[in-house]
Amino acid sequence: MGDMAHAPQQRRRFLNSNATQRLLAFASLIGLIVFYSLASPNFFKFENMVAILIATAVTGILAVAVTFIIITAGIDLSIGTLMTFCAVIAGVFITMWHGPVIVGVLAAILMGGLVGLISGTFVSRLKIPPFIATLGMMYVAKGLSLIISGLKPVYFNDTPSFALIAMGSVTGAIIPGFNIPNAVIIFFAVALLSAFLLNRTILGRYTFAMGSNEEAVRLSGVNVDRWKTIVYMVGGLICGVAGVVIAARLNSAQPSLGQGYELDAIAAAVIGGTSLSGGEGTILGTVIGAFVMSVLVNGLRILSVPQEWQTVMTGVIVIFAVYADILRRKRA
Amino acid sequence: MRRKRLVTILIVVTAVLMLGGFAAAQAIYIPVISKGFQHQFWQAVRLGAEKAARDYKVVITFEGPENESMVDKQLDMLQTDLAKNPSAICFAALDSKAAIPLLQEAKKRKIPIIGFDSGVDSDIPVTTAATDNVAAAALAADKMAQLIGGSGKVGVIIHDQTSRTGIDRGTGFLGQMKKKYPNIQIIGPQYGGGDQLKSTDLAKAMIQANPDIKGFFGGNEGSIIGVLNAVKELNLVGKVVVIGYDSGKQQLDAIRSGAEAGAITQDPIGIGYKAVEAAVKAIRGQPVPKNIDTGFHWFDKTNIDDPAIAAVLYN
Numbered sequence: 230m231g232d233m234a235h236a237p238q239q240r241r242r243f244l245n246s247n248a249t250q251r252l253l254a255f256a257s258l259i260g261l262i263v264f265y266s267l268a269s270p271n272f273f274k275f276e277n278m279v280a281i282l283i284a285t286a287v288t289g290i291l292a293v294a295v296t297f298i299i300i301t302a303g304i305d306l307s308i309g310t311l312m313t314f315c316a317v318i319a320g321v322f323i324t325m326w327h328g329p330v331i332v333g334v335l336a337a338i339l340m341g342g343l344v345g346l347i348s349g350t351f352v353s354r355l356k357i358p359p360f361i362a363t364l365g366m367m368y369v370a371k372g373l374s375l376i377i378s379g380l381k382p383v384y385f386n387d388t389p390s391f392a393l394i395a396m397g398s399v400t401g402a403i404i405p406g407f408n409i410p411n412a413v414i415i416f417f418a419v420a421l422l423s424a425f426l427l428n429r430t431i432l433g434r435y436t437f438a439m440g441s442n443e444e445a446v447r448l449s450g451v452n453v454d455r456w457k458t459i460v461y462m463v464g465g466l467i468c469g470v471a472g473v474v475i476a477a478r479l480n481s482a483q484p485s486l487g488q489g490y491e492l493d494a495i496a497a498a499v500i501g502g503t504s505l506s507g508g509e510g511t512i513l514g515t516v517i518g519a520f521v522m523s524v525l526v527n528g529l530r531i532l533s534v535p536q537e538w539q540t541v542m543t544g545v546i547v548i549f550a551v552y553a554d555i556l557r558r559k560r561a
Numbered sequence: 562m563r564r565k566r567l568v569t570i571l572i573v574v575t576a577v578l579m580l581g582g583f584a585a586a587q588a589i590y591i592p593v594i595s596k597g598f599q600h601q602f603w604q605a606v607r608l609g610a611e612k613a614a615r616d617y618k619v620v621i622t623f624e625g626p627e628n629e630s631m632v633d634k635q636l637d638m639l640q641t642d643l644a645k646n647p648s649a650i651c652f653a654a655l656d657s658k659a660a661i662p663l664l665q666e667a668k669k670r671k672i673p674i675i676g677f678d679s680g681v682d683s684d685i686p687v688t689t690a691a692t693d694n695v696a697a698a699a700l701a702a703d704k705m706a707q708l709i710g711g712s713g714k715v716g717v718i719i720h721d722q723t724s725r726t727g728i729d730r731g732t733g734f735l736g737q738m739k740k741k742y743p744n745i746q747i748i749g750p751q752y753g754g755g756d757q758l759k760s761t762d763l764a765k766a767m768i769q770a771n772p773d774i775k776g777f778f779g780g781n782e783g784s785i786i787g788v789l790n791a792v793k794e795l796n797l798v799g800k801v802v803v804i805g806y807d808s809g810k811q812q813l814d815a816i817r818s819g820a821e822a823g824a825i826t827q828d829p830i831g832i833g834y835k836a837v838e839a840a841v842k843a844i845r846g847q848p849v850p851k852n853i854d855t856g857f858h859w860f861d862k863t864n865i866d867d868p869a870i871a872a873v874l875y876n
Contacts, residue, residue, distance in 0.1 A: 277644035284637040380754070381723055384658060396662065475633060479659040485630035530641045533590075533622045536598060 265528035286412040289519035291494035294467035296515045302440045302507025303359035307366035309490030314370040315472025320383030320482035338469035345465015349458035378484035395477035424512040440507030500550040588620040592642035593651040595625035601875035609833025617841045649673040649840035657682035673843035677836035690835040690853040692827040697857040698733025712744035713775035716767045718784045720755035730780040760787020776802035808874040823861030831855040
């Protein structure tokens with residue numbers, strides 16, 4: 230897929246640009262883990278590690294989705310409620326229409342792609358600022374979820390295999406006792422695939438280029454509108470995956486859930502070194518960022534720190550991470 | 562320089578947290594996981610839980626998701642708390658079905674589960690500490706009948722027909738009316754989702770269709786605020802008997818000013834206290850009843866400032 234002429238430049242970016250920030254995020258993640266392990270015997274237990282992994286999976290997938298969009302210097306506020314909308318779509322196909330599970334899953338993911346495509350069109354062709362276009366889409370997706378579900382959760386009780394998508398364990402079947410929930414495996418698979426898209430394909434190259442200097446890309450003859458729409462569509466598809474995972478985890482599509490999740494995802498991407506001004510970011514960084522957020526909260530919970538303070542600490546970490554990013558830029 | 566200061570801060574924070582961690586590790590630990598956190602109602606539950614923790618010398622944490630839709634965040638809390646080897650868990654499920662796998666895990670590990678408020682819809686909890694909403698709404702019906710003289714039309718607005726509280730309050734009020742006051746005609750019930758604006762519109766429509774309506778019952782705070790708005794907008798303040806549920810500043814003001822005749826209040830502090838108390842009993846192997854009624858009170862202008870009532874009201 231890669232165009233050979235661009236490969237060296239690609240590699241250089243991969244190595245240098247975000248390395249410090251990612252290193253910093255990674256160091257704080259290790260630091261947090263070491264610290265919590267010393268502070269409580271309950272932290273570094275297999276059971277709690279699984280709790281952290283599963284708590285990260287959904288936010289992590291959303292963070293990967295939004296990373297694509299932030300790199301183009303855009304933003305997508307609709308990812309949280311879009312996830313919910315896709316979950317409800319899975320519920321419609323599987324529970325209401327008694328369709329096969331696989332059809333429901335595909336429908337949910339494709340619906341995510343379709344909504345992403347619409348958001349992307351608003352942004353690229355109609356020139357509506359991403360913040361506003363996706364804010365609007367956030368409400369549309371939320372409203373549609375409520376309408377379609379009739380304001381009630383849609384349960385997947387007739388199809389026990391659906392819950393296994395998130396809560397079953399492929400690893401447990403291979404290595405007995407090593408029960409990593411599938412939701413986590415899906416998260417890592419989405420991350421790997423996205424890293425490939427971003428670093429090894431023309432889509433990834435244009436994603437970075439549009440974020441760095443959109444006008445230059447346009448002038449060099451690239452159909453910016455089309456590629457930008459595609460990026461939003463990819464983000465939407467990934468949100469569809471998140472929708473399937475959360476529905477499978479809860480064994481239900483909860484129509485009023487979702488708002489607020491976009492902010493956690495955006496924070497994870499930023500902690501991981503994705504620049505809100507576009508042109509910079511990595512999937513690995515985002516994955517680390519998502520873990521920083523969930524490990525932080527999990528550890529504070531393990532230490533019985535009151536919930537108000539958990540929230541304060543999360544905020545402090547986000548500000549810290551962004552400040553570190555600014556420092557790095559100044560030095561560079 | 563900067564790094565040095567940072568290291569110092571880190572060490573201090575570590576020391577403080579570790580001390581906290583060790584202190585928590587020694588005592589009986591009971592996490593209380595509620596359906597919400599910053600709402601006045603849940604903070605009152607927290608007060609009660611903390612009081613019980615002091616009385617029984619146990620350590621608790623009180624947590625809940627930011628809003629009542631975040632089912633997965635609540636499960637994350639439950640899963641993390643399970644990793645802390647608690648002696649018991651007090652839990653108010655946002656979605657009972659979604660929580661079942663984790664609760665079964667707790668049961669397998671012999672950690673007693675105490676349901677509170679809406680509880681958990683399953684046979685896993687040892688007991689559930691909650692308001693007897695059917696009896697509480699029946700009391701509201703009695704008061705209504707008394708205030709309108711035993712006959713006439715009464716409008717009913719409930720928050721929804723799916724949640725436990727919505728079902729219980731609706732059937733409690735309607736059942737009592739049917740059984741004891743055959744001369745009272747019920748209009749509705751209509752369901753406003755607990756939304757003030759929607760409930761306002763519903764109440765207005767009911768008044769337009771029944772100009773001779775004598776009273777209104779609202780099943781929760783949002784519903785009754787809606788009724789109060791409608792009554793005010795149609796200039797019927799004082800002409801319609803309004804009876805509500807729970808508290809909240811607007812409702813308390815309306816009761817003080819006479820726009821609302823009175824309301825039923827649950828005892829959120831009692832809910833928190835009795836949940837933790839039941840957990841302690843379950844840990845000690847003492848018998849606990851399957852359901853614990855945490856009590857409710859009728860309050861109006863005359864007793865709103867009584868210490869016993871004021872303690873369970875929230876703004």
